[in-house]
Amino acid sequence: xxxxxxxxxxxxxxxxxxxxxxxxxxxxxxxxxxxxxxxxxxxxxxxxxxxxxxxxxxxxxxxxxxxxxxxxxxxxxxxxxxxxxxxxxxxxxxxxxxxxxxxxxxxxxxxxxxxxxxxxxxxxxxxxxxxxxxxxxxxxxxxxxxxxxxxxxxxxxxxxxxxxxxxxxxxxxxxxxxxxxxxxxxxxxxxxxxxxxxxxxxxxxxxxxxxxxxxxxxxxxxxxxxxxxxxxxxxxxxxxxxxxxxxxxxxxxxxxxxxxxxxxxxxxxxxxxxxxxxxxxxxxxxxxxxxxxxxxxxxxxxxxxxxxxxxxxxxxxxxxxxxxx
Amino acid sequence: xxxxxxxxxxxxxxxxxxxxxxxxxxxxxxxxxxxxxxxxxxxxxxxxxxxxxxxxxxxxxxxxxxxxxxxxxxxxxxxxxxxxxxxxxxxxxxxxxxxxxxxxxxxxxxxxxxxxxxxxxxxxxxxxxxxxxxxxxxxxxxxxxxxxxxxxxxxxxxxxxxxxxxxxxxxxxxxxxxxxxxxxxxxxxxxxxxxxxxxxxxxxxxxxxxxxxxxxxxxxxxxxxxxxxxxxxxxxxxxxxxxxxxxxxxxxxxxxxxxxxxxxxxxxxxxxxxxxxxxxxxxxxxxx
Numbered sequence: 001x002x003x004x005x006x007x008x009x010x011x012x013x014x015x016x017x018x019x020x021x022x023x024x025x026x027x028x029x030x031x032x033x034x035x036x037x038x039x040x041x042x043x044x045x046x047x048x049x050x051x052x053x054x055x056x057x058x059x060x061x062x063x064x065x066x067x068x069x070x071x072x073x074x075x076x077x078x079x080x081x082x083x084x085x086x087x088x089x090x091x092x093x094x095x096x097x098x099x100x101x102x103x104x105x106x107x108x109x110x111x112x113x114x115x116x117x118x119x120x121x122x123x124x125x126x127x128x129x130x131x132x133x134x135x136x137x138x139x140x141x142x143x144x145x146x147x148x149x150x151x152x153x154x155x156x157x158x159x160x161x162x163x164x165x166x167x168x169x170x171x172x173x174x175x176x177x178x179x180x181x182x183x184x185x186x187x188x189x190x191x192x193x194x195x196x197x198x199x200x201x202x203x204x205x206x207x208x209x210x211x212x213x214x215x216x217x218x219x220x221x222x223x224x225x226x227x228x229x230x231x232x233x234x235x236x237x238x239x240x241x242x243x244x245x246x247x248x249x250x251x252x253x254x255x256x257x258x259x260x261x262x263x264x265x266x267x268x269x270x271x272x273x274x275x276x277x278x279x280x281x282x283x284x285x286x287x288x289x290x291x292x293x294x295x296x297x298x299x300x301x302x303x304x305x306x307x308x309x310x311x312x313x314x315x316x317x318x319x320x321x322x323x324x325x
Numbered sequence: 326x327x328x329x330x331x332x333x334x335x336x337x338x339x340x341x342x343x344x345x346x347x348x349x350x351x352x353x354x355x356x357x358x359x360x361x362x363x364x365x366x367x368x369x370x371x372x373x374x375x376x377x378x379x380x381x382x383x384x385x386x387x388x389x390x391x392x393x394x395x396x397x398x399x400x401x402x403x404x405x406x407x408x409x410x411x412x413x414x415x416x417x418x419x420x421x422x423x424x425x426x427x428x429x430x431x432x433x434x435x436x437x438x439x440x441x442x443x444x445x446x447x448x449x450x451x452x453x454x455x456x457x458x459x460x461x462x463x464x465x466x467x468x469x470x471x472x473x474x475x476x477x478x479x480x481x482x483x484x485x486x487x488x489x490x491x492x493x494x495x496x497x498x499x500x501x502x503x504x505x506x507x508x509x510x511x512x513x514x515x516x517x518x519x520x521x522x523x524x525x526x527x528x529x530x531x532x533x534x535x536x537x538x539x540x541x542x543x544x545x546x547x548x549x550x551x552x553x554x555x556x557x558x559x560x561x562x563x564x565x566x567x568x569x570x571x572x573x574x575x576x577x578x579x580x581x582x583x584x585x586x587x588x589x590x591x592x593x594x595x596x597x598x599x600x601x602x603x604x605x606x607x608x609x610x611x612x613x
Binding site for chain 2: 199205206207209211213217218221222
């Protein structure tokens with residue numbers, strides 16, 4: 001190194017681009033050959049095996065009952081997710097609150113609904129009528145309280161409804177899936193909230209904001225970036241879990257309708273393949289949606305984005321026009 | 326309660342600022358004088374995190390309009406003390422008054438009652454705070470950051486908050502950056518927005534927690550200028566910093582903390598020129 005001449009600005013010099021032989025990957029070619037053989041075998045199976053009954057399958061996978069089941073599956077997925085997300089946020093906020101009662105209650109909720117399998121939960125929900133033939137609103141423990149005051153068979157109740165009327169399949173299904181979903185969403189939201197820099201909450205607090213205001217205006221909006229991707233996964237899982245609704249039972253659902261056709265016609269396998277194709281189609285749509293949602297919520301957070309913004313900020317600080325692509 | 330109509334426009338500079346100079350050097354707490362009630366009065370403040378005693382009896386008095394600079398090695402409890410003043414940390418023993426009101430508690434007779442969250446939040450509204458890591462809200466642009474608390478907390482109209490927000494951003498020299506998001510601003514710009522954000526609540530006291538420690542050296546000057554401007558306008562400030570130059574230039578009072586106690590205090594020029602305690606001397610020899 002020579003001592004640079006301060007009077008002249010250094011001029012960038014041209015350089016010869018590197019020309020090197022790239023590393024060879026023979027393993028990849030072997031893998032391609034193996035995969036090609038397996039794919040050929042699979043296609044051969046699809047075309048030659050008569051058990052697939054392709055014509056029968058295509059004739060039956062778009063029938064009106066199946067389409068009604070499709071609408072049911074999508075509707076229940078949407079409703080269960082909306083209720084699940086809202087309830088999940090509430091449970092997560094309660095879990096992170098300073099109030100020990102809220103904290104304990106939300107912990108118990110999450111513990112219970114995460115521990116019970118969805119299928120079992122749905123069966124139980126469908127059978128709640130065994131526990132309470134009628135649901136009534138009134139004073140709790142009224143018969144016991146009545147005895148205290150010397151009254152036999154005290155019934156201090158405002159109104160009641162038969163559980164047989166209340167527990168219609170569709171809403172029990174939605175509620176069962178939503179309650180279970182809320183427990184998982186609560187964990188996701190909690191993780192999202194904990195990922196936000198504690199300095200944010202502190203800054204909001206120091207400005208005199210209440211805890212609710214700090215949550216709503218500062219913490220939750222920033223937690224969204226972490227919450228969105230796993231919520232997409234949860235929605236996909238929910239769509240598939242609607243096939244468990246037979247446990248309630250709910251019949252206006254895709255898988256039940258497809259397998260019903262299969263059972264009725266003794267062509268079980270083609271209708272199972274039809275179910276796979278339908279789920280592949282629905283989940284693919286959701287994946288496209290998730291891709292755009294993630295892109296939307298990670299704006300300004302990518303490494304390249306961040307560097308670009310930093311550059312703009314620094315250039316602006318020195319009063320120069322940032323030169324950017 | 327102070328008068329509501331107090332506006333801190335830059336032209337307040339013209340007024341002669343009352344400074345109590347050497348008087349504040351003596352750390353004696355004089356109780357009783359309501360008219361001359363200091364802005365901050367801390368008496369024998371103790372704070373421990375688990376077994377670690379961070380504050381072990383702090384007595385500090387900051388008169389109105391004064392700038393109190395807190396110096397000391399890291400881990401000496403400076404930041405913790407600052408955070409106790411607006412009750413971000415609960416103190417274990419002692420008392421802190423801001424503008425004559427007990428912070429975080431209410432004294433009725435000989436009983437001390439904890440204040441409800443809402444009442445604590447109301448106290449914090451009058452105390453602005455600036456953090457080492459700025460803590461701007463990254464999902465809001467500079468102007469929205471400044472407008473947020475007045476609209477949400479004070480219920481001020483959006484139009485009024487916007488007008489005042491632009492005025493404050495202009496005061497810290499960033500009116501042209503109002504629409505930029507924090508990630509589009511340099512550290513120095515972010516910290517100046519943070520100062521404007523705190524001022525938007527019209528606080529009567531400003532706390533600064535090492536406001537320039539996270540900045541590139543070349544960006545420190547702008548932030549210090551904004552703080553000097555604020556000090557000249559008569560704002561009461563408590564500043565935890567390592568900027569000795571700032572302490573000497575605008576500080577009315579300097580306290581030196583070590584291991585949870587104030588080991589030396591007085592007029593900044595005197596303490597800096599002629600430190601009495603060996604720990605102060607040792608620290609200053611390393612910093613200066």
